[in-house]
Amino acid sequence: MNVEQAIRRAAATLRDAGVDTPEHDAKLLLAEACGCSLSDVDKAMLLGKSIAALAEEHSAEGVSPAPSVEGVPERRFDAMLARRAAREPLQYIVGHAPFRYLDLAVGPGVFIPRPETELVVQEGLDWLAARRGRNEARFRVVDLCAGSGAIGLSIVTETADVEVWAVELSERTAAWTRRNAETVLGPTGTGSGIDGLYRLVLGDATDPDTLAELDGTVDLVVTNPPYVPESEIPEQPEVRDHDPQLALYGGSPDGLLIPGRIIDRAAALLRPGGLLVMEHDISQGAALVAYAQAHGFSHARTGRDWTARPRYLVARRDDYCA
CATH class of the missing domain: 3.40.50.150 (Vaccinia Virus protein VP39)
Incomplete structure (x- = not known):
């Protein structure tokens, strides 16, 4: 499955679960699973890359994928997608949240900072x-x-x-x-x-x-x-x-x-x-x-x-x- 197909499928799953921003969340989860940025996911969609190729490219750059989920990139992505579809906060799944100039670690037990x-x-x-x-x-x-x-x-x-x-x-x-x-x-x-x-x-x-x-x-x-x-x-x-x-x-x-x-x-x-x-x-x-x-x-x-x-x-x- 290439990146575009994976994002389309994941967004449909999140939309059915009632998530407000399904495409954005799907892209962010895939970026975390592959150890890359949102712009890298967008570029991979345009070029028709596979998830494995996206992850391998950024693994070679020394970027680590989400450490809390084991397995190949597709499995990491599927595991995180299931958690998001169950309406677990996106920030808890990826383990961090942006706030002004900071990137703060968050998880169960802490209030997620809001814009x-x-x-x-x-x-x-x-x-x-x-x-x-x-x-x-x-x-x-x-x-x-x-x-x-x-x-x-x-x-x-x-x-x-x-x-x-x-x-x-x-x-x-x-x-x-x-x-x-x-x-x-x-x-x-x-x-x-x-x-x-x-x-x-x-x-x-x-x-x-x-x-x-x-x-x-x-x-x-x-x-x-x-x-x-x-x-x-x-x-x-x-x-x-x-x-x-x-x-x-x-x-x-x-x-x-x-x-x-x-x-x-x-x-x-x-x-x-x-x-x-x-x-x-x-x-x-x-x-x-x-x-x-x-x-x-x-x-x-x-x-x-x-x-x-x-x-x-x-x-x-x-x-x-x-």
Whole structure:
């Protein structure tokens, strides 16, 4: 079977299974099975190459195929296709997910980073950039509910003069955070790596005792906390059945309980004039702006995603402390 035939067959299988992007997913799975890129798959389709020839070509270049699946390329592809048709997340199957300039390891037990969270990071980076030169010391940044490490690792790698503290409650998830941090920054004790410019803390992001030693000194808190309303269980099996529930649901029917507690914790962590950027559900913007304004923040507003939906809170800590 050549590559074009395999992609056509695989896409039909995924389409029948209800996958939203069957052709893209089929191509990406084949690329992983053969150790090549999406553009290589497209080129092989045009040239009428077989799967074996595609895999052999890139094996000669020293590119390794997906390590979690054994066997010849066709068998690797079929095994991954079956998992995707069962609605296992594509990112879990290939073992990684892109986020801004990073390629993060993901799998069972960790929330898969979403494109909309990139805007949350950008909001924080823009705020830091506008204030660069005002601080003699490094900016202090806290990533609450760190998950894969996407937010904190993006900030520490994309801007200078920052120290990041990342807080994660789940030990299982924190193993993914640490793995990504060590891949991106280097292992413990290297100065710029874990426990250097990036510190991972296992704890409850809403607990006043977590990072209590930083209270009143943090410049920026950026967070993607659990916020899905418990009354609105996601329809997509990839989300409903695979994303950790601890990272999904906001602790109440409207999903506002945990985000509210995150606002309270951020208010204590931030110095006067510091900034909170927090992702939320599209139904929660007005309520969270009002909550922030009533709990130590000023100039609170809602940021919008690429489709103009209200997606994140931006709130500045009052310039004085009550």
